[in-house]
């Protein structure tokens with residue numbers, strides 16, 4: 086990635102650019118969208134769900150979901166946002182009213198905004214873990230520690246609700262700070278530097294993983310599909326994660342698309358963002374699994390996986406405290422840019438619907454999210470046996486934290502995504518789609534048929550299969 090091209094290239098090209106402003110360049114949009122997409126989902130969640138679901142076959146399904154479901158929907162969301170030229174809910178309304186369709190379609194954006202709110206509540210708790218590990222690394226506490234000792238540090242963190250609350254509060258405050266000031270000033274600049282830096286540090290950890298003598302095992306775990314390990318529930322997790330990791334189904338890409346200039350290619354930018362996002366996730370897997378195998382850890386260890394493996398690696402490599410500190414700083418930034426994009430649609434909705442100011446919407450939404458996050462914190466310790474919907478087979482054994490994750494990623498996001506696909510593929514006119522995407526005819530037909538048939542059918546099948 087290089088620096089953004091000169092600002093102002095879109096200067097005054099439409100009314101929208103005068104009223105709402107636009108991204109200063111194509112690169113700025115790519116960086117912001119990548120900043121939203123690349124986050125805890127890639128580095129924290131992808132490796133642990135891959136471990137829980139047996140590796141290669143799951144990864145293959147996930148990649149398929151990105152290509153067949155995620156990428157076409159990302160294009161659709163950006164296109165809807167740009168055409169509507171307003172906040173997601175208003176954009177959906179404009180598009181339906183303009184062409185005389187049922188305004189109820191804006192429910193798509195409503196589901197998205199609600200999902201964003203629920204996700205941010207626990208995302209901030211995990212973001213807090215990342216922040217806390219900056220200090221843990223910097224203090225030199227990890228140097229030369231055994232796997233058990235490192236595991237002990239992590240369970241110590243989870244076992245203490247007050248510590249978790251402190252980090253969760255700090256993380257949420259950081260998010261509110263940026264969102265309250267308006268998105269674009271700092272965000273563009275921060276992402277330009279931080280994303281490439283995160284990439285480089287991940288490469289360093291992959292380099293270390295190569296020296297463990299178990300790199301081949303890690304590669305095989307990730308890329309050799311063993312379909313006997315794949316369950317239908319695993320397929321749903323892979324599908325939900327494709328939405329989560331690309332920030333889809335939450336009106337985020339719609340919101341960002343509304344600031345995109347007409348002369349930028351939606352197709353190319355969507356491909357770039359998806360490829361970078363997938364690249365970071367796979368690199369994280371390549372960094373983590375060799376360390377797991379080299380130390381006899383359990384790939385299916387769950388949400389704590391990266392906090393039990395990476396610190397181990399940093400504790401053993403030369404300059405480990407330095408690299409570890411840098412790594413957790415960057416992880417925090419990656420989580421931060423994603424969390425900002427999660428709060429943004431909620432805040433826009435409050436501003437528009439309730440006529441609140443930017444600052445009061447941010448404070449209101451932020452505090453509500455923070456409060457809900459406390460339930461996730463408690464479910465890691467004091468309430469670890471509480472499974473509110475445990476009587477239903479589908480939710481068996483799921484704590485509040487697990488439930489929030491499952492209901493959002495595996496139910497709400499695919500549902501919102503399905504609605505986006507149907508809206509773009511069946512409700513919007515072909516002319517409108519063609520003019521927004523400006524693709525060669527063959528490419529357009531491919532996308533059009535995918536979004537009309539393949540995407541909705543794939544999502545519906547996985548969904549229904551899991552319900553039955």
Ligand code: PHE
Nearest residue numbers: 122124125126329330332423
């Ligand atoms: N895509 C982000 C991640 O992978 C999470 C996210 C989801 C951010 C939805 C914004 C919207 O961590």
